[in-house]
Amino acid sequence: EVQLVExxxxxxxxxxxxxxxxxxxxxxxxxxxxYWVRQTPGKGxxxxxxxxxxxxxxxxxxxxKGRFTISRDNAENTLYLQMNSLRDEDTAVYFCxxxxxxxxxxxxxxxxxxxxxx
Amino acid sequence: QSALTQPPSASGSPGQSxxxxxxxxxxxxxxxxxxxxYQQNPGEAPKLMIYEVTKRPxxxxxxxxxxxxGNTASLTVSGLQAEDEADYYCSSYAGASVVFGGGTKLTVx
Numbered sequence: 001e002v003q004l005v006e007x008x009x010x011x012x013x014x015x016x017x018x019x020x021x022x023x024x025x026x027x028x029x030x031x032x033x034x035y036w037v038r039q040t041p042g043k044g045x046x047x048x049x050x051x052x053x054x055x056x057x058x059x060x061x062x063x064x065k066g067r068f069t070i071s072r073d074n075a076e077n078t079l080y081l082q083m084n085s086l087r088d089e090d091t092a093v094y095f096c097x098x099x100x101x102x103x104x105x106x107x108x109x110x111x112x113x114x115x116x117x118x
Numbered sequence: 119q120s121a122l123t124q125p126p127s128a129s130g131s132p133g134q135s136x137x138x139x140x141x142x143x144x145x146x147x148x149x150x151x152x153x154x155x156y157q158q159n160p161g162e163a164p165k166l167m168i169y170e171v172t173k174r175p176x177x178x179x180x181x182x183x184x185x186x187x188g189n190t191a192s193l194t195v196s197g198l199q200a201e202d203e204a205d206y207y208c209s210s211y212a213g214a215s216v217v218f219g220g221g222t223k224l225t226v227x
Binding site: 037 | 121152154156158163164165166168169170173175207209211214215216217218219220221
């Protein structure tokens, strides 16, 4: 079965750090661009970051640039998001997703909740 | 990286058609044919409904169709069914980034 499973969310204080993981299975992980997208409860989807299939190119939303780092381990079929200097406004459900084709995100994880609060 | 503009709500009766617009700029929607649409039910992950403006993934009913004119993309749902009631989001490639719309809540009356 093709699936993505996120983990690593939780409660963290402002200024703290957290690393999210996304385990992929059922497809050739190393062939796809991968993305992180977040959603504040009750609000819309917001793109966070993306990484090329071989890890050589990464892009970030302005709101997280310099604080978040996306990476991947193709041998372990896992995507990561290292989040540092967390702010209240980073509170959201974080989804990992696959660019299946034509920038259509065809596979999504179930999401992991990150809460930044003192 | 400004969000694409969608109407917050849309509605229609069963069997009717409804169209949801998604307005961007010449740097995103107008520049690339990489507009996609997602359906999201409460508590669930989004589901891809349309990609590359007009293409439907396998398994998505042909009642769902997409189009684009200039800086505005549209999703049309024909023959509305109760199960179509959900939130819908558009997204577009924007060079080194991706931008989503604010979402439209579709209500089937």
